[in-house]
Amino acid sequence: PGIKKAPTGVKGLDEILNGGFPKGRPTLLCGGPGCGKTLLAMEFLCRGATDHREPGVFVAFEERPEELAANVSSLGFDLKKLEDDGLLVVDYVAARRDELIQTGEFDLGGLFLRIAGAAQSIGAKRIVIDTIEVLFGTIADAAIVRVELARLFSWLKDQGLTVVITAERGEGGSVSRNGIEEYVSDCVIVLDHRINDEHSTRRLRVLKYRGTLHGTDEYPFLISSSGFEVLPVTSLGL
Amino acid sequence: QDLGDTMWEFRLYIAGQTVKSLRAIANMQHICEDHLAGQYRIEVIDLSEHPELARSDDIVALPTLVRKLPPPLRRIIGDLSDRERVLLGLEIFER
Numbered sequence: 001p002g003i004k005k006a007p008t009g010v011k012g013l014d015e016i017l018n019g020g021f022p023k024g025r026p027t028l029l030c031g032g033p034g035c036g037k038t039l040l041a042m043e044f045l046c047r048g049a050t051d052h053r054e055p056g057v058f059v060a061f062e063e064r065p066e067e068l069a070a071n072v073s074s075l076g077f078d079l080k081k082l083e084d085d086g087l088l089v090v091d092y093v094a095a096r097r098d099e100l101i102q103t104g105e106f107d108l109g110g111l112f113l114r115i116a117g118a119a120q121s122i123g124a125k126r127i128v129i130d131t132i133e134v135l136f137g138t139i140a141d142a143a144i145v146r147v148e149l150a151r152l153f154s155w156l157k158d159q160g161l162t163v164v165i166t167a168e169r170g171e172g173g174s175v176s177r178n179g180i181e182e183y184v185s186d187c188v189i190v191l192d193h194r195i196n197d198e199h200s201t202r203r204l205r206v207l208k209y210r211g212t213l214h215g216t217d218e219y220p221f222l223i224s225s226s227g228f229e230v231l232p233v234t235s236l237g238l
Numbered sequence: 239q240d241l242g243d244t245m246w247e248f249r250l251y252i253a254g255q256t257v258k259s260l261r262a263i264a265n266m267q268h269i270c271e272d273h274l275a276g277q278y279r280i281e282v283i284d285l286s287e288h289p290e291l292a293r294s295d296d297i298v299a300l301p302t303l304v305r306k307l308p309p310p311l312r313r314i315i316g317d318l319s320d321r322e323r324v325l326l327g328l329e330i331f332e333r
Contacts, residue, residue, distance in 0.1 A: 094296050101327035103303075104261075104316035109253045110297030113289045139299065139315075 003211045006054070006126065006162040009047030010040065012230035016206065016215035021187060026153055026163040028184040030176045031191035036202060036223055037166040038063065039071055040191070041128040043227045044164055046077040049087035054125035054162075057118045058090045061134040065092055075227045089118040093134075100138050108135075108148040112155065119161065127156065128164045133178040142178075153183045175207065186210050192218075204230055246270070246278040246330075247307035251297050254286040258317045262301040265318035273330050303328075 005019030014020050021027040021044070029037040045056035060068055068090065072079040082088035091114055119127060135145050156163050165184060167176035175181040181188055188208040194201050205218045221230040250266055252259035263282060270278040285292050285300070295304075299315040305328050314327035325331070 091293055092296075093298060100299060101314045101323055102316045102320075103314050103323045103327065104265075104319035105258050106299045106301060106316045107258070108298060109300035110251065110285065110292045110302065111299075113253065113285050113292040114297075117289050117293060135298070 002213075005212075006048065007052065008044045009051050010043055010228045010230065012219070012221070012232050013204075013228065015232050016204075016219060016230060017187075017209065018213050021162060021164065022209070022211075023162050024160040025157065025186040026165055026184045027187040027189065028176065028181055029164060029166045029189050029191065030169050030181070030207075031166075032169045032193065035169075035191040035193040036221075036228070037191050038130050039075060039223060040228055041130060041164045041166050042068070042072055042077075043075050045088065045126055045128050046072065046075065046082060047227075048126045048162075049082055049085075050077075053087075055087045055122040056089075056126040056128065057115065057122070057124045058088065059115060059118075059127070059129045059132075060090060060092050061129075062131045063092075065090070068092075074225065076225060086122050089122055089124070091115070091118050102140055106144065108145075108152065111148075112152065115152075115156075119159065124161065126162045126164075128166070130166050131168065132165060133167055133176070133180060136178050149180075149183055243277060244308050246274050246305070248278065248280045248328075249283055249295075249304045249306055250280055251283045251285055251291075251295070251300060251302045251304070253284065253300050258301060259284075261317040261319060262303070265321070265324070266303065269318065269321060269324055269330075273325070305329075 004023040006023040007014050007020035029041055031037045045058055048054040048056050069079045136142055139145050165180060167180040170177045175188060190205045190207050192203045202221050203218045204221050206214045219230050219232060221228055250262060252262060266280055283291060301317055302313060302315050303318065305312040312328055314324060318324050
């Protein structure tokens with residue numbers, strides 16, 4: 001029967017993913033700045049709420065509230081209405097742009113409580129954690145951040161939440177800059193946005209998807225006013 | 239930062255009576271007694287009893303200590319065992 005899927009509702013994507021993201025498991029969306037990973041993650045959340053009655057939580061580490069609302073409205077969703085209807089909670093983790101001075105042992109207990117509280121408040125089934133690696137910039141001790149990230153992801157799995165994590169693309173061998181793929185063994189998707197001689201092409205590739213068949217090519221996609229559209233044609237044909 | 243007679247107000251966020259929490263409370267009391275005797279107030283917030291404050295007060299790491307007074311707001315994290323960094327982070331300088 002294969003693994004259970006959480007449909008994304010994104011045009012063309014569920015066909016490539018053979019049904020959607022892995023249900024109750026983490027998916028990593030990785031790509032450079034402006035590649036559309038936050039938008040795709042937000043669309044997954046909003047469609048989950050509107051089309052499948054699956055409430056969602058969006059944990060934003062970078063974008064400010066106004067930026068997020070503008071981005072979401074560009075996809076044709078009304079963030080405020082979804083929040084008022086109790087289908088979406090957005091938690092803005094400012095986490096202080098400047099470095100948090102460390103004076104001894106600590107953990108990310110505050111973050112856990114926030115996510116647990118937001119998820120419980122609406123009976124969330126889906127959660128997006130947008131560029132959590134900002135923490136590597138604000139907290140000097142990367143070892144503690146890594147231990148806590150591992151603890152967070154296993155807790156999220158225990159909750160049976162379908163998680164989408166976005167991360168910046170890495171250079172050289174690593175998929176993401178801070179090796180977030182270490183914590184996400186189920187599904188890794190890479191988004192690419194190339195601009196050459198004024199011609200910009202966006203491509204999506206399923207780098208890894210455990211336990212299911214999936215499209216293995218690089219698929220072009222568009223971002224329009226009604227959201228993402230992945231063209232299930234192989235890019236070779238273009 | 240002229241210590242003079244300014245009033246110092248701190249908020250210490252913890253979650254439950256863990257070793258880290260108790261150590262942070264004890265460390266902060268000693269630091270304030272040694273450096274700010276008679277002109278400080280420490281409010282301890284246990285987020286396991288008030289989880290909603292984690293989001294409203296934007297707390298990520300625990301323990302977190304916030305200096306509310308004198309302004310501007312300053313934040314440091316950890317169990318406050320490294321006194322030198324606590325004094326640096328809170329800008330508490332010798333009189």
